[in-house]
Amino acid sequence: MHAVKRQMIMAITGALFxxxxxxxxxGIPDKVTIDSIQKYYSxxxxxxxxHINTLKDCGLCHHHTTGAQVNDPNCVRCHKNSGxxxxxxxxxxxxxxxxxxxxxxxxxxxxxxxxHMDKVGLKGAYHLGCLGxxxxxxxxxxxxxxxxxxxxxDAIFHSNTYTPKSTNEPKQSHH
Amino acid sequence: MIDRRDFLKGCVACSVTAASISxxxxxxxxxxxxxxxxxxxxxxxxxxRCVGCRSCEAACNNEQxxxxxxxxxxxxxxxxxxxxTTPKAYTVVNKYEVADKNTLxxxxxxxxxxxxxxxxxxxxxxxxxxxxxAVIYNSxxxxxxxxxxxxxPFNIPAYSYSSPTNxxxxxxxxxxxxxxxxxxxxxxxxxxPQQVMTFGHRSDLIEMGHERIKSNPAKYVNKxxxxxxxGGTSWMxxxxxxxxxxxxxxxxxxxxxxxxxxxxxxxxxxxLSIWPALFTGIHLLATKNKxxxxxxxxxEGDQQ
Numbered sequence: 001m002h003a004v005k006r007q008m009i010m011a012i013t014g015a016l017f018x019x020x021x022x023x024x025x026x027g028i029p030d031k032v033t034i035d036s037i038q039k040y041y042s043x044x045x046x047x048x049x050x051h052i053n054t055l056k057d058c059g060l061c062h063h064h065t066t067g068a069q070v071n072d073p074n075c076v077r078c079h080k081n082s083g084x085x086x087x088x089x090x091x092x093x094x095x096x097x098x099x100x101x102x103x104x105x106x107x108x109x110x111x112x113x114x115x116h117m118d119k120v121g122l123k124g125a126y127h128l129g130c131l132g133x134x135x136x137x138x139x140x141x142x143x144x145x146x147x148x149x150x151x152x153x154d155a156i157f158h159s160n161t162y163t164p165k166s167t168n169e170p171k172q173s174h175h
Numbered sequence: 176m177i178d179r180r181d182f183l184k185g186c187v188a189c190s191v192t193a194a195s196i197s198x199x200x201x202x203x204x205x206x207x208x209x210x211x212x213x214x215x216x217x218x219x220x221x222x223x224r225c226v227g228c229r230s231c232e233a234a235c236n237n238e239q240x241x242x243x244x245x246x247x248x249x250x251x252x253x254x255x256x257x258x259x260t261t262p263k264a265y266t267v268v269n270k271y272e273v274a275d276k277n278t279l280x281x282x283x284x285x286x287x288x289x290x291x292x293x294x295x296x297x298x299x300x301x302x303x304x305x306x307x308x309a310v311i312y313n314s315x316x317x318x319x320x321x322x323x324x325x326x327x328p329f330n331i332p333a334y335s336y337s338s339p340t341n342x343x344x345x346x347x348x349x350x351x352x353x354x355x356x357x358x359x360x361x362x363x364x365x366x367x368p369q370q371v372m373t374f375g376h377r378s379d380l381i382e383m384g385h386e387r388i389k390s391n392p393a394k395y396v397n398k399x400x401x402x403x404x405x406g407g408t409s410w411m412x413x414x415x416x417x418x419x420x421x422x423x424x425x426x427x428x429x430x431x432x433x434x435x436x437x438x439x440x441x442x443x444x445x446x447l448s449i450w451p452a453l454f455t456g457i458h459l460l461a462t463k464n465k466x467x468x469x470x471x472x473x474x475e476g477d478q479q
Binding site for chain 1: 224226228230233234236237243244245246247248249358359360364365366367368369370373374375376379382383386387390
């Protein structure tokens, strides 16, 4: 009895997950709030629509997952005809904590074992993607151009209200 | 009675025997070298990704509870000069002007050698290479001799000269106490926005590094720095320019530093055990029948 109940619950959950992910894939958001990592900086209000208008090519950020043409010779080997995927968001594939023992084990055990071995974490994916392109396209590249640093960020950087008082003292040289 | 010819023969025979023993001993001591612990962790540093934000320096300062810095960590003026590690900063980022108006940043910290020269040089055994790959040290037994500072091929250990009462050697410990021993990456790796640093098993990182070079040969120089240098290091580097241009010695020996002295140090106990017996033998041979000679010498002395 319990087993049947559990199976039903799992089936319903699975169906809901499929429906929701497909619906999300169909709608392209105009704005995305990137807020999954907010330890030292506030969330990024990302203007998705403006980026679409400027770039016109989804594949520049989303690889092949939106069904865009695959150009990277490494990716073409397997993903030439992969088509659009159910998951397109960065955080759908890039792990927020890529270096935990579990994540390292997952990376080691994945099948096939070679091609996605070197997948960057979520923070790396955001910055390498955004900042890399901003440098090429002349977009803003300062840390606080995209996300304001919060109080704990100021504390760890010893900046703003946490600026060292001894700043004007002569520097010590060490050998 | 022994004459001059017999004495010389005896000496030659003894020397030949000693020499052959020492050759055999040398081979025995030179054999075998430590390749690193099989499950040791490491960090692959991709210098092409670094943007010089100094977040790693800030995270290190926070994690290791180091004193307040002289300048805030978002102050870019520090790049005007080439800095090195200090007792207040176990990691520093330096800026290098390379060809084509291109700049490259390099983070500097302990590379956690497989066979650390600092460990070898320390006569109070303060240093330990842990099975996780970190080179840690026990500051309680450090006597401040600074041999490790001279031995380190990367100039990493720093010395708290400014402490009048208890000056100590200080360096990066791979966040061993607070993170690595629990399987977590060091603070600098975790905070880096650009994922310049990839934390993982050293054996996986070597494969990963070569794969990156292979899939993008135009971007990288064909070398994984630290894979072989001084017997291999836990921290390894990829670069878009020659490593000489960013302050890393490109002609570092592939053998661990200890190999330079292993042969000699291996001979020391042998010298201590063989030489006393050898020279006692020579002495006994030379002074055999000393009584007669003694009389003779005495007479000669009298005549003079």
